[in-house]
Amino acid sequence: MNEGKAIEVFDLRKQYGETVAVDGVSFTVNQGEVFGLLGPNGAGKTTTVECLLGLREADGGQISLLGVSHGANNDQVRARLGVQLQTTGLLKQLKVREQVELFAGLFPRSLPADEILNHVSLLEEAKTATKALSGGQKQRLAVALALINDPDLIFLDEPTTGLDPQARRRLWDVIRGLKERGKTIMLTTHYMEEAEQLCDRVAIMDHGRIIELDHPSRLINKYFKETAIDFVALGRVPREQLKALPGVKHTLHENGRVTLYSSDVPHTMSGLLEMAKQDTLTFKDMTVRQATLEDVFLKLTGRRIRG
């Protein structure tokens, strides 16, 4: 298999009874790349990762990690993998540093425990019992355990789920730091913003299939040459009139929140102001922004990714 590829997956399939969890997924991850698997809960992201790691037996397809076919079954390859699973898998009576030392003992080579703890800002909690940690701290500890062997390829399965915004940003910094050091990272998430912020390439998954795969900004450009204009409409929304405004390609309307995708923002805006002058539309909180992955997902699936 190809030297420069960290992960190669071809036609991966996994079924639980009647439910098809992964339905013919193929992708490759280049070395040094941060690759995102993005999709709502139940899209098949975790199952894909678990098949890659050999935690589940795939029903079909080919997998290679770091150039080795079914690499997860190979001790040499496993020694170069860093893994954070959704279920953190921590021994609850151990203190934080003891937990790191346990995992350090499981690899032929490992980094100093304190360096790793410092890296995820847990050095002050080194002597705290694992069961006394907050959710965010446990999550960061799980990430720390994924880094102890200075791995070449890192799997992070929804590392920021359930974290408050501050803790999430702190983990993002950790992930960016890893990328700077040339690590290959495979990340699953259902946060669009996270994928946009961190990933070099994103695979959008839905119902066990990859429906799009590209760089986040290229995906946005591909689907939206337009700029998004958001506002909250007060009172009746004249939808037909909005659609007919100059430059408007596409409109969305949800609970009084309106998004117009416009290829000609100045003309659309003056049209909107004209409607406001004539009292056919009252609005507040208007923002003009670039389209995001959320808009892409919405357009591709007709659903928002969350809720």
Place this chain on the structure above:
Amino acid sequence: MKAITALYLAQAREFLRDRSAVLFVLLLPVVFGVFFGLVFSEGGSFTLQLGLANEDPGPMGAQIVMNLDAPEAKGGYNVFTGEREELMTILKRGDLHALLVLPENLSQSVMNGQSALIEVFYDTANPTSADFAVSIVRTLLNEINLALSGSPPILEMAPQPVQTKPTRSIDFFMPGMLGVALLWLGIFGTAQPIVSQRETQILRRIGVTPVSRLTILTAEVSWRVTVGLLQAPVFLLVGYFGFGVGVISWPPFIGAIVLGTLVFVSLGYVLAGLGRSTESVMAISQLINFPMMMLSGSIFMVEMLPDLFKPIMSALPLTYLSDLLRQSMVGATAMHPIGLDFAVLGGWLVVLFILAVKLWRWE
């Protein structure tokens, strides 16, 4: 080796910091052993409480009272003297086992060469003490009769007690509870932590490191065997310094501890494999725990069990472990030859080990 050490140490910390595991596996069994040993030690020696009402104004009655009440005469009974009515009330209350009444005409009759009637009242509520009371009184009267007749005794008894190992109840319970301790190591020290670790998916997480599954299991089992081997010194320290219960024959004792530990740790892995959740494993465990404890002769004597349970009893591994421990620690009478005990335990180990391997699940 580095990985085994790391995993062993982690398991040790996880166990030693888990209060309920330490309590059930290391402390409670020895506490129960001592507690049962002390509570049931009353039953070992029975003392007859004898009431004596002397209504004879003459020398004969006084003589009998003196003989009975003499400190050197007291073997197995205490004498309480008093009025007939008063003692009768005490007897009826159950605080006396028997009451002797020396009649008013005792001295008179003896002097005239006539027989006198000594009334004996006894409590029939407890047949054992009633039999004992009547037989002691009969012996006493025979001695008095003989003394009065003036003829020398033709046949005398020379009591020569042969000292077998004294069977105090602490001697029964300490080895029995040591066996139960190994059973609990399997249930509370093995099955329970394994399911809870399986629920937190720690084993799965370790599974994606370059550590082989054999290494993980080796480290885990080594730690649990260590706990098993720690239990014996705990019992021996408390037993020997507290009650003089030690070991009289080391080779079978050590063999019993090692084999017993392996059998019950394997049982723990089987139980962990049978249930999916902590709750279901605990339910299955209790289903095994209670019958094993009650029917193995560990805390109830085998003779006390109805015949109905005998086949179950003779199938349980703990029965043979307790027998081995009693023989090797206090020299109790063997229920089975030592070789049979070891053979049955070895058989159980093979069966449980195969089952444990077959039922083992990582998640």
